[in-house]
Amino acid sequence: MKINNQNYETYFLSYIDNELSADEKKEVELFIKEDSKYATELAILSNTVLEPISIEYEDKALLYRYEELEASLPKTFKQNLYRREAPIVKGFFTNTRMRSISAVAAIFLLLVGYKFISNKTELINNTIVATNQGARESLAKVQVSNTFATNTLNAKKLNIFTNSNNLSGRLVNTSSKAEVTIAMPTNALSEPTLPLATSLYQQDQHIKDLVALSDINTIENADKAVSALASYEPSSVKEAKAEAAEDFDNINTDNPDRVVYIANLEIDGDKLRGFTRRVSALLKRNKTEKEKEK
Amino acid sequence: MTDQDFNNCVDNYSDGVYRFIVKNIGHEADAQDIVQTAFEKLWINRLKVEPEKVKSYLFTVAYNQMIDHIRKDKKDITTDNFEEVNKQTSYQSSSELKQILLRAINELNPTQKSLVLLKDYEGYSYQEIGEIMGLSESQVKVYLHRARLILKGKLIHLEKMSA
Structure with a gap:
């Protein structure tokens, strides 16, 4: 071109x-x-x-490099120096809120435990009261039955008395016969009375024995039997009362030397109080330190 | 590349790279930072860079750094700034024509200015300039010719004004 x-x-x-x-x-x-x-x-x-001009870069010394000054470690050695930060396992109680919650929970459990111990006596007392109530009910039944028996016996006494009057008339005539005839109504009285008593208290061996022992062949013996029945207290009530008297003394809360039982642990009252005081002091100190830090 | 080779490169090319940058951005301290970065990168990549391409590598890195610097700072290179640099370095030509030319070059855009500087100061071919600036050879030719014609127009205009 x-x-x-x-x-x-x-x-x-x-x-x-x-x-x-x-x-x-x-x-x-x-x-x-x-x-x-x-x-x-x-x-x-x-x-x-443009005409070429000369401009000098003054700080050439800063640009110079020397291999010996560039000392570097082998890669494998560097790898040995690597450190990996271990993952931080967050503890259950590390959080301040969790700590306070667990402290509250611990106090609550302590109170529940203490309440349970104090309630145990009350529970037994209540049981005794309940047992006593049951016994009283049974006793009332007995008394009612006793009244019935007494009435029956009174009626029989009246009959005996009437029969005796009749017999006294006869006795004038034939004394030898009179013994037999007196014996007759007495036997007649005892025969209907004994089965009645036994049928009423056949569940209680004591009553049975009592009735069996009392030879109700006279009016006096019959009265004794009735009074014995009236004053009878069922054995279950007795046992419950005895048990309560033996095992459960009232806890004197005013006694500073009292011992608190938590499960199987025996904790001295004073020591526990001292421990709680120390714990609360520690918590208070931590709190003030944190506030200072803030 | 050994450290000795590298230090030879510092002696041979640092002035040229610095001149190219400082004439472009007109700020000595920034130009020095760019030169330092360019040689730092060369040291890091000294085993990868071929010895015959070290100079163009330095200019490429420096040019890219300069473009980033211009984009970040958005510093407009004013005539005063450029003139100040010229006065400070005391290499200014005594001829009035050269003064006018320097003022005219300063009014070019950064690409045109870089093309002229790389061609006139460093004597790079179109192809080499293209490699440094990321342009094709024909682009370099067209852009550089356009820059020359702009300079010619400015020179005629300024000569008339001064006359």
């Missing part, structure tokens, strides 16, 4: 940029010789080229 008045500028620019081959350069030089106008044009374009 030849230089002409259309493309000369591109050639000139490439010429001043030193991007033309030796032949192309010669061509350009011939072209400008032919017309001085183009020579001026090339001169103007040549003025756009």
